[in-house]
Amino acid sequence: xxxxxxxxxxxxxxxxxxxxxxxxxxxxxxxxxxxxxxxxxxxxxxxxxxxxxxxxxxxxxxxxxxxxxxxxxxxxxxxxxxxxxxxxxxxxxxxxxxxxxxxxxxxxxxxxxxxxxxxxxxxxxxxxxxxxxxxxxxxxxxxxxxxxxxxxxxxxxxxxxxxxxxxxxxxxxxxxxxxxxxxxxxxxxxxxxxxxxxxxxxxxxxxxxxxxxxxxxxxxxxxxxxxxxxxxxxxxxxxxxxxxxxxxxxxxxxxxxx
Amino acid sequence: xxxxxxxxxxxxxxxxxxxxxxxxxxxxxxxxxxxxxxxxxxxxxxxxxxxxxxxxxxxxxxxxxxxxxxxxxxxxxxxxxxxxxxxxxxxxxxxxxxxxxxxxxxxxxxxxxxxxxxxxxxxxxxxxxxxxxxxxxxxxxxxxxxxxxxxxxxxxxxxxxxxxxxxxxxxxxxxxxxxxxxxxxxxxxxxxxxxxxxxxxxxxxxxxxxxxxxxxxxxxxxxxxxxxxxxxxxxxxxxxxxxxxxxxxxxxxxxxxxxxxxxxxxxxxxxxxxxxxxxxxxxxxxxxxxxxxxxxxxxxxxxxxxxxxxxxxxxxxxxxxxx
Numbered sequence: 001x002x003x004x005x006x007x008x009x010x011x012x013x014x015x016x017x018x019x020x021x022x023x024x025x026x027x028x029x030x031x032x033x034x035x036x037x038x039x040x041x042x043x044x045x046x047x048x049x050x051x052x053x054x055x056x057x058x059x060x061x062x063x064x065x066x067x068x069x070x071x072x073x074x075x076x077x078x079x080x081x082x083x084x085x086x087x088x089x090x091x092x093x094x095x096x097x098x099x100x101x102x103x104x105x106x107x108x109x110x111x112x113x114x115x116x117x118x119x120x121x122x123x124x125x126x127x128x129x130x131x132x133x134x135x136x137x138x139x140x141x142x143x144x145x146x147x148x149x150x151x152x153x154x155x156x157x158x159x160x161x162x163x164x165x166x167x168x169x170x171x172x173x174x175x176x177x178x179x180x181x182x183x184x185x186x187x188x189x190x191x192x193x194x195x196x197x198x199x200x201x202x203x204x205x206x207x208x209x210x211x212x213x214x215x216x217x218x219x220x221x222x223x224x225x226x227x228x229x230x231x232x233x234x235x236x237x238x239x240x241x242x243x244x245x246x247x248x249x250x251x252x253x254x255x256x257x258x
Numbered sequence: 259x260x261x262x263x264x265x266x267x268x269x270x271x272x273x274x275x276x277x278x279x280x281x282x283x284x285x286x287x288x289x290x291x292x293x294x295x296x297x298x299x300x301x302x303x304x305x306x307x308x309x310x311x312x313x314x315x316x317x318x319x320x321x322x323x324x325x326x327x328x329x330x331x332x333x334x335x336x337x338x339x340x341x342x343x344x345x346x347x348x349x350x351x352x353x354x355x356x357x358x359x360x361x362x363x364x365x366x367x368x369x370x371x372x373x374x375x376x377x378x379x380x381x382x383x384x385x386x387x388x389x390x391x392x393x394x395x396x397x398x399x400x401x402x403x404x405x406x407x408x409x410x411x412x413x414x415x416x417x418x419x420x421x422x423x424x425x426x427x428x429x430x431x432x433x434x435x436x437x438x439x440x441x442x443x444x445x446x447x448x449x450x451x452x453x454x455x456x457x458x459x460x461x462x463x464x465x466x467x468x469x470x471x472x473x474x475x476x477x478x479x480x481x482x483x484x485x486x487x488x489x490x491x492x493x494x495x496x497x498x499x500x501x502x503x504x505x506x507x508x509x510x511x512x513x514x515x516x517x518x519x520x521x522x523x524x525x526x527x528x529x530x531x532x533x534x535x536x537x538x539x540x541x542x543x544x545x546x547x548x549x550x551x552x553x554x555x556x557x558x559x560x561x562x563x564x565x566x567x568x569x570x571x572x573x574x575x576x577x578x579x580x581x
Contacts, residue, residue: 014466016515017545022466024512041296054295056513058537063295063513142511144537147298147408151511188407205297206406211397216297 010088013081019053019068021077023084025060031154033060034141035098036091038220043087044080051076057219058142100137100222101215103185103200105176106233107133110240111199112176113168118161118195130227132159133176133197138183140221148187148205150217155181167193172242174200176225183225189242201228201238272393273339273423277415278372283329283492284413287385289322290532291398295513300533302402302410305492305555306383307548308452309347313387316344316364316444323391324401326413328384329492331377335386337367339423342389346446348381348454348556362446366427381454381556389427393420410533454556460529461568462519465544471521475502479543483562484527490559492533497563501525504541511539517546529554 013023023040025033037057044064045052056063066076107130109115119129138152155178163179168191171177175186177194186192187205204215217223228236277284287310290303304310304327311321319325326333331350344364345352352359353374359365361384367373378384394401403411413419462479471479484497502525514520518530520540529546530538531554546554547568557563 016465017463017517018548020515020545022513022515045293053290053292054301055293056295056536058512059510061510061512063515065515142537143296143298144511144535145298146535147300149298205408207397207404207408208406211395211404213297218296 011084013077013084015077016063019066021064021066021080023062023064023080027060029060031139034139035220036060036088037062038218039091040084040087041219043090044083047083048076056144058144098220098222099218100224101217102224102226103176103204104202104228104232104236105134105198105200105225106228106230106238107176107198108230111172111233111238112197114164114195115197118159118178118197121161122158124158129159129197132156133178133183134225134227138223138225140217140219140223141182143217143219146187146190148216150184150204150221150223151182152184152223153182155183161195163193164195167191170242171196172199174202174204174238176200199233199238201233201236272420273337273341275335275337275341275388275392275419275421277333277335277413277417277419279332279334279374280413280415281328281331281333281377282412284333285327285329285410286324286392286394286401286403286413286419287327288324288401291400291402294398295536297408298536299398299404299408300410300493300536301516302400302492303532304385305532306347306385306552308552309381309383309556310385310387312362312446312450313344313346313385314391316346316362316446317342317387317389319387319389319391323387324394325385325387325392326419328375328386329378329382331375331384333373333375333386335373335419337369337371337373339369339421340427341367341421341424342427343367343373344387344444345375345384346387347384348378350378350384351376360445362451364444368427381452382558383556388421389424390422393422452553452556457562457564458550458553458557459564459566460550460554461547462565463544463547463568465518465542467542468544470505470541471543472503472505475504478502479527479565480567483564485562486557486559487526488559490557492531492555494528494530494534495554495557497527497529499526499562502527509539509541511537514538514542515545517548517551519543519546531555 011023011025013021015021029036041055041057041062051067053067054065140150141153142151170189171186171192173189175196176198177184177196179194185204206214287304290301313325314321314323346362349361355371397404405411478500482500484499487496487498489496502521504521514530514534519527520542521527522540
């Protein structure tokens with residue numbers, strides 16, 4: 001697949017400030033958007049090298065911040081458009097490389113505060129809920145909110161619920177959450193408004209003392225949830241209560257931040 | 259005096275500055291992280307690049323050399339080897355072994371010297387640069403350390419900072435001739451020092467979502483003053499004033515540029531700065547120009563700002579210190 005049928009103008013590039021632009025794909029790309037954006041992102045990083053400081057791929061857009069040291073915005077924008085068109089013409093949905101990330105989840109009311117309420121409102125059993133959540137593979141559509149938080153889609157319509165009317169002050173680290181068409185893993189304890197249905201004992205995001213980043217989700221990755229028993233949850237380091245997981249890494253008091 | 263950590267191969271010596279006392283938000287900063295935002299990690303970097311780059315310029319460093327950003331203060335350091343220092347940014351009392359030193363200028367320290375900087379009295383952040391820059395691990399091409407969860411590591415009392423001892427700084431101090439002295443004690447000309455108490459007008463570069471706001475909303479934005487809310491920080495400055503009418507059209511979340519002005523449903527604009535979240539779905543008016551973002555980062559809660567509209571891009575100049 002190169003361009004969707006009838007897509008005459010596949011994207012728009014808008015300048016946001018002195019050295020930042022955003023590229024937006026046409027709606028016609030539908031569910032392949034994240035893969036296309038991920039593909040364009042990789043090619044642009046390679047082509048522009050040090051001229052690009054940062055990129056933020058999300059859903060169907062790509063924010064690109066250029067280096068001020070190499071500043072020649074008008075030239076970059078023209079070059080950018082040319083590169084994106086080239087990237088689009090090469091894109092093959094089937095051959096796009098995908099990393100598969102498996103997340104073990106303990107689905108239980110003791111770690112899923114909203115589980116019983118959802119089962120009741122949807123009139124389904126716990127086994128049915130687990131089946132609905134684990135039977136499909138999700139795609140990382142965006143990463144943000146806090147480091148390592150991935151927006152995964154799309155949920156089965158039978159499992160879709162709206163966000164909580166009142167967000168919680170604290171959602172435990174490792175919580176598995178759902179809201180509207182999406183599901184996610186909370187990489188650390190934080191306030192949050194999504195519905196909590198379980199918890200993973202594994203760390204989905206941490207930076208080691210050596211500066212390595214473990215388990216970070218990236219746009220276009222495929223995510224598979226797998227149901228585990230209580231015994232496995234504890235064996236893998238899971239914890240009940242607000243602590244979420246064994247705290248192997250020191251947490252600092254975030255309230256002290258400016 | 260504490261012992262020096264030694265690199266056994268080169269026998270080079272890293273000198274140490276020990277933090278005796280610090281406020282809650284002292285950071286090692288530079289121009290910011292690269293290639294990190296796709297993971298949801300903020301670019302960080304010095305919030306006021308103008309003062310930060312001046313501090314480095316005053317000690318003869320490259321402009322983006324690792325320095326300290328001290329928000330509000332205080333800060334107390336002890337140095338175990340000679341060094342050249344410069345402080346730029348917010349006004350505060352600066353004492354070297356109890357004797358006054360001045361902001362926007364460089365000076366030398368000797369082994370055993372103690373530097374005490376008080377609370378900022380005008381402006382909010384001051385920068386401490388050291389000759390050669392602080393020596394740190396680098397992550398995402400930046401000196402700002404990260405916590406395990408991907409947030410910035412703020413320095414605490416008891417931590418030490420490494421730098422290269424500058425024996426010359428001590429010698430010149432004792433046997434200064436005219437040219438060496440001039441080289442060692444540089445100052446930012448007073449005309450180039452910002453007045454942090456002056457009223458600030460933020461230049462808005464309208465973005466592609468600007469047209470989604472009604473004429474009334476834009477009129478409201480440009481008419482009144484906005485007071486900086488108390489929850490303002492390196493992530494963003496929350497402004498309180500005329501409420502802006504926001505279209506209720508739901509938007510797909512997308513990357514957020516430095517200086518973006520987003521308007522959540524309460525109609526109160528937020529200017530997003532260095533530690534902003536990487537993506538968001540609120541409507542955005544556009545971006546505040548970089549130099550105005552630097553000035554904004556020196557404003558305190560309770561100060562007020564106004565908006566003015568810039569002509570369409572490109573922005574005319576990018577303010578940075580002379581080389």
